[in-house]
Amino acid sequence: MTGRTEEYKKKFWKDFAKDLEDAKEITPEAEKDTISLVSGICNTATVIKNIAVCLAEWKWGTTNNFLYKWKSNIPLSSKKHISLVDAGLDINIAFPLMLPPHRNIDLILSFDFSEGDPFETLRKTAKQFPFPKITIEDKDVKIPSKSCYVFEGDGDGIPDVMYFPLFNNQTSEGKVDEMREKYATIHISYDESQVKELLEVSKNNVEKNYTQIREKIKQCVQRHNLKRTREAAAYGVMNTGGAMEEKNKDN
Template sequence: MASSGRLEKADYFATACDKVKVIYNILQSFKNWKWGTTNNFLYEWKTNVPDDLYSQEYICLVDAGLEINSAYPLMLPPNRQVDLILSFDFSEGDPFLTLNTTAEYCNKNGIPFPKINIDDKEKEIPSKSVYVFEGDDKGAPDVMHFPLFNNQNCEGKVDEMRKKFSTLKLSYGESELKELLQVSKLELSKKLILEKLQQRN
């Protein structure tokens, strides 16, 4: 029984040490604001792999959904040959934030992306249900951006709708869901999307 007691104490201390290590690593991540660091399985591979993928023993992965609030980086590599991106904004605040953040990301990484020029008034309250940003023959795709709440589908009640369907509101009744779905349908322009696709083909 005595040896069993010693084993239980040893297990307890081992578990406690593991917990301390985990907490320490989390605090270090908070301190340096460094997340997603993992072993690079391509380290020193050097065969048909870009330099920046094999030159570092550890790499830091970033979730595009958190960094940009949309998965643009997954679609934008030139080998994907994307002609048209349908961009839907469902977030709180600036309805064009994902576009501007993506444009900055593309500029920094040398990835073709259309110019995003939005008037400040449009950022506050979008007047249209869809904004089209033209690509070019250098690989930049066309982007059709659909702000969820705008003066066309909300009939001038954008602020009211934003408050009613706030991101922080965690649950909706059936009538609210139907209203939100109806507003979402109104922002889509099937005709314009088809026209854009035909222009690209």
């Protein structure tokens, strides 16, 4: 209390002593309330501290891994604990879950419902995982001109991707900015009519490309079957009438 007068210091300590005396006479109810308040403050401090640690170590939702030591050929089985994170904090779409090599994915149909750059999730994924090359014309970056964009993989670890931006000039012509504003992320709830409108827009995106989707699926199936046939041939096995038979090595 540097700079305070002597009178102020005497009054301060006198009031402090009185407060200590009064504290001895706290009723059980008041004591209970005080303990509850202190407990709440401590719990809040613990939560803040745990969040700070998670932020520093970039760990989220640490939980026991139910696959731990189940099977050796499952990548996650070697980890006793796993950390879960909201996809919205990174790529904002579940591409990483589909891209491990053991999944053998041939085709991904991806429907975009995020705010902002509609192609951001594609570019982020392409930087981190085996993914098709993402080439978008400058005019489409702001407002997509098509309801479906097809990005070709290589059929050998990199899948084909059919990408459907929700709002585009093919199914929401002239209303893209209006629809984006109406359904911005900041709006946390929609009424029934709005939900129906969104579903209708999404449905139109699929209907517009129904034939293209079917053709792409057929193409991927044919490519996959050809790949399997080549692999079988390499291992001395051939496909006859749907059954796999070992080649006669003497021939």
